[in-house]
Structures are given as structure tokens and as C-alpha cells.
């Protein structure tokens with residue numbers, strides 16, 4: 001990876017952060033626009049070949065890419081080994097496993 005690529009990725013991460021911030025602010029007024037921002041953030045991540053930062057990964061639905069607002073358009077529950085997000089938009093759910101945390105608890 002050369003210098004320019006590193007620079008591109010840094011800028012991309014900044015832009016993703018800005019887009020999510022904007023999406024959050026605009027969510028109550030215009031949900032469609034918020035989802036559009038999420039879409040743009042995803043596109044930037046794909047184009048620059050970076051992983052979506054962990055804190056943003058769980059902020060939107062991976063099926064329909066709509067921004068999650070807990071209790072408003074999604075349901076969050078913990079299952080056996082994972083946190084389950086159920087999207088009200090597309091009625092699908094996504095799981096985020098917490099196996100590592102569970103292991104850490106078991107050892108103490």
C-alpha cells in the first residue's frame with residue numbers, strides 16, 4: 001500500500017464518520033435521506049476497499065441498509081451467543097456474535 005492509498009483511506013474514514021453523523025441528525029425529519037447517507041457511506045467503504053468501522057457496522061441494516069434507531073425501527077435482543085437486530089423495514093434480522101466476550105466471562 002503506497003502513501004496515496006493510505007491518505008485516501010484516511011479521508012474515506014472521515015467521510016464515513018461525517019455521513020453517519022449527518023444521517024443521525026436528519027433521521028427524525030427525513031428517514032429516506034438518512035438511509036441515503038448510509039448508502040453513500042457504504043459506497044465509499046467499498047470503493048476505497050476499507051472495512052466499515054466497527055461502531056458503524058451495527059448502526060444499519062445489512063439487508064436494506066436503513067439506519068437503525070433502537071426501539072424505533074429495529075428491535076435489539078440478546079440471544080444465546082449473539083445480539084440480534086430485527087429490522088422493521090425489511091423484517092429481516094442480523095446477528096452479531098459475542099463469542100469472544102462470552103469466553104472471557106467463562107474464564108473468570
Ligand SMILES: [Zn+2]
Nearest residue numbers: 061064087090
Ligand atoms: Zn432491513
